[in-house]
Amino acid sequence: MRLVSQNGEFDVPYEITSLSRTGNIIRAYVPMVGEKGTVMARYLTDEKAENAMKMLHNTYTGTFFSQNMHITENDEKKFLEMVSTKGFGIIRTFTSGDEMKFEPANIVFQFPEDDEV
Incomplete structure (x- = not known):
């Protein structure tokens, strides 16, 4: 996942970055x-x-989707609302054994402006 600063000037990989909130x-x-x-x-x-840090954590934890999912018209609005606030990922099961691997999609989180929190 990529982290983008509030002003868009910095873009860093979350996986090798430590974050801190001081005040x-x-x-x-x-x-x-x-x-x-x-x-x-x-x-x-x-x-x-x-709250911005909570938004980041919510995005990073993401949501997993199966390739064979079916969304009814009644569930479509709820699904789209949930998708718009979470990161995406794919679970891939390898054919040798029960091993599963999570491969994150290209998720980008930009810290929101003050009035968006």
Whole structure:
């Protein structure tokens, strides 16, 4: 998954990035960049920064879909609402044994603006 800063200037891979929230500021620590951390987002309140981190976690946990799923017309609106707030992924079962592997799709999370939290 890719993380994009609130202003769109920074794009980092989530899998090798550490994030911290100190008050109303969210910073990313990427091994190649340095110790200070890169400001990914700044909010007016600590609570908004906390909610933005929850939005990130919600996106990262994602949703798994089967290739053979059927969505009825009654469930379509609910499905689309859920899909728009989650990351996507595919579960692939290998033919040798019970081994399963999760392969994430190209998920991008951009930290929302203050008024979007």
